[in-house]
Amino acid sequence: MNTQTRRQREYEQREKLFLDAARNIIRTDGISALTMDKIAEHTEYAKGTVYKHFTCKEDILCGLCLDSLGLMYDMFSHALTWQGNSREKIICIGVGYQLYTQRFPEEFDLLIAARTNNIREKASPERLERMDQVDTLVLNAIRAVIQLAIQSGDLTLPEHTQVDDLCLGLWAMSFGLLVLEGARDLINGLELSATNTLLLHQMSCLLDGYHWHPLSTEHDYLLTYQNTFRHLEALIPKD
Amino acid sequence: MNTQTRRQREYEQREKLFLDAARNIIRTDGISALTMDKIAEHTEYAKGTVYKHFTCKEDILCGLCLDSLGLMYDMFSHALTWQGNSREKIICIGVGYQLYTQRFPEEFDLLIAARTNNIREKASPERLERMDQVDTLVLNAIRAVIQLAIQSGDLTLPEHTQVDDLCLGLWAMSFGLLVLEGARDLINGLELSATNTLLLHQMSCLLDGYHWHPLSTEHDYLLTYQNTFRHLEALIPKD
DNA sequence: ACCTGAACACCGTTCAAGT
DNA sequence: ACCTGAACACCGTTCAAGT
Numbered sequence: 041m042n043t044q045t046r047r048q049r050e051y052e053q054r055e056k057l058f059l060d061a062a063r064n065i066i067r068t069d070g071i072s073a074l075t076m077d078k079i080a081e082h083t084e085y086a087k088g089t090v091y092k093h094f095t096c097k098e099d100i101l102c103g104l105c106l107d108s109l110g111l112m113y114d115m116f117s118h119a120l121t122w123q124g125n126s127r128e129k130i131i132c133i134g135v136g137y138q139l140y141t142q143r144f145p146e147e148f149d150l151l152i153a154a155r156t157n158n159i160r161e162k163a164s165p166e167r168l169e170r171m172d173q174v175d176t177l178v179l180n181a182i183r184a185v186i187q188l189a190i191q192s193g194d195l196t197l198p199e200h201t202q203v204d205d206l207c208l209g210l211w212a213m214s215f216g217l218l219v220l221e222g223a224r225d226l227i228n229g230l231e232l233s234a235t236n237t238l239l240l241h242q243m244s245c246l247l248d249g250y251h252w253h254p255l256s257t258e259h260d261y262l263l264t265y266q267n268t269f270r271h272l273e274a275l276i277p278k279d
Numbered sequence: 280m281n282t283q284t285r286r287q288r289e290y291e292q293r294e295k296l297f298l299d300a301a302r303n304i305i306r307t308d309g310i311s312a313l314t315m316d317k318i319a320e321h322t323e324y325a326k327g328t329v330y331k332h333f334t335c336k337e338d339i340l341c342g343l344c345l346d347s348l349g350l351m352y353d354m355f356s357h358a359l360t361w362q363g364n365s366r367e368k369i370i371c372i373g374v375g376y377q378l379y380t381q382r383f384p385e386e387f388d389l390l391i392a393a394r395t396n397n398i399r400e401k402a403s404p405e406r407l408e409r410m411d412q413v414d415t416l417v418l419n420a421i422r423a424v425i426q427l428a429i430q431s432g433d434l435t436l437p438e439h440t441q442v443d444d445l446c447l448g449l450w451a452m453s454f455g456l457l458v459l460e461g462a463r464d465l466i467n468g469l470e471l472s473a474t475n476t477l478l479l480h481q482m483s484c485l486l487d488g489y490h491w492h493p494l495s496t497e498h499d500y501l502l503t504y505q506n507t508f509r510h511l512e513a514l515i516p517k518d
Numbered sequence: 519a520c521c522t523g524a525a526c527a528c529c530g531t532t533c534a535a536g537t
Numbered sequence: 538a539c540c541t542g543a544a545c546a547c548c549g550t551t552c553a554a555g556t
Contacts, residue, residue, distance in 0.1 A: 216455025249488030
């Protein structure tokens with residue numbers, strides 16, 4: 041263990057320190073309360089030092105997203121170990137997504153913002169590259185379940201449809217529903233059946249449309265939903 | 280026509296002037312280039328006057344969203360007149376959504392941001408109220424198609440499912456896909472079949488899952504997609 | 519070689535003065 | 538009654554000076 045690696049280790053620890061401080065600020069006082077001054081103050085470093093790690097404020101926001109994505113990926117990986125058929129594994133991932141976004145709404149707001157050009161054009165290419173890598177990890181997790189379904193005969197993809205099409209469809213449906221569910225004003229104007237299981241029902245219809253077996257008429261996925269919910273809930277950090 | 284209404288008319292015209300200036304700025308130089316100074320300069324009013332209309336910058340962003348939503352609603356209304364079965368009308372709305380978001384990506388970024396708490400908590404309650412109203416108009420357009428499908432026997436909702444569940448599901452799927460499609464880095468890492476018809480195929484699977492007739496096996500919706508695309512394309516403003 | 523924080527530039531917001 | 542724009546406060550970013 042030479043000096044170079046110690047320096048590097050300390051550098052990475054400090055970066056984590058900055059990001060933790062930033063996360064605490066937005067969790068406590070919201071995204072708009074995040075300033076470079078506060079990050080410096082909370083970590084007892086000078087503002088200039090923060091810029092040794094991040095090219096700009098948007099770079100920090102993307103750094104936070106990177107961590108959030110990483111935590112979500114950990115949860116998804118755990119979801120994959122859920123004992124059940126291939127559709128139940130998909131549900132388990134969806135439930136993990138829902139739990140995470142509802143537990144940390146500010147961080148989800150950041151993930152939403154990080155999909156717009158306005159943020160991405162300012163962040164450093166290195167950070168964006170790393171975000172793509174975690175995106176790929178998450179996608180691979182979903183891909184794996186789809187491959188499993190195909191191999192086990194539960195699913196036969198329609199002609200002219202790739203694994204990644206379904207992948208993106210599932211992600212889009214979940215992402216869209218969770219974004220719109222977060223908009224309370226919108227939801228209040230709607231007459232919905234039990235809001236909590238909306239994601240389950242829409243995903244079920246989508247997967248039924250793909251003839252992914254067992255169909256929702258052949259299996260009680262509500263039970264799966266409730267079980268996976270309880271299972272993953274225990275994994276969400278309390279603060 | 281008394282003085283009161285003339286004043287009011289002039290006031291509304293000036294508000295439109297400010298919003299048009301703001302829209303031009305973001306279309307030309309992006310969202311981050313929008314400043315109160317530039318709006319004042321472009322309209323030849325003082326900054327203080329802008330604040331007679333908008334409580335803050337976020338209020339302007341929401342004002343822009345309001346206009347965008349309005350234009351999209353106009354397009355959706357037009358889509359409803361498309362001659363075809365109920366599923367084709369849904370597709371026509373989806374195509375309108377896609378055309379609009381791809382034609383005006385900066386405005387779509389604003390619509391995305393306007394779904395986060397960070398923006399909404401700063402905008403004026405009046406503006407948010409008006410946004411809800413246009414949201415409701417858009418939802419009613421989709422509701423109408425679903426009702427039509429039910430009445431004509433094309434669709435029978437599953438038990439414990441409301442019209443609005445399907446409504447939100449369709450919206451979420453479209454919104455999610457268009458947001459993720461806008462993230463070029465993400466899309467580049469995916470092996471997708473012809474990207475342009477992704478929305479069509481995912482919506483088709485979802486509606487097949489709902490047993491909304493005619494099913495995609497019974498009807499050539501790709502043709503519908505292409506026809507509605509050409510039809511609506513002509514309606515999108517060129518600048 | 520690394521950290522600091524004063525200084526700068528920019529921009530959202532206000533309000534006393536002007537018409 | 539309405540508009541103006543100088544003044545203010547705040548905050549992201551830089552860089553010369555310090556250790």
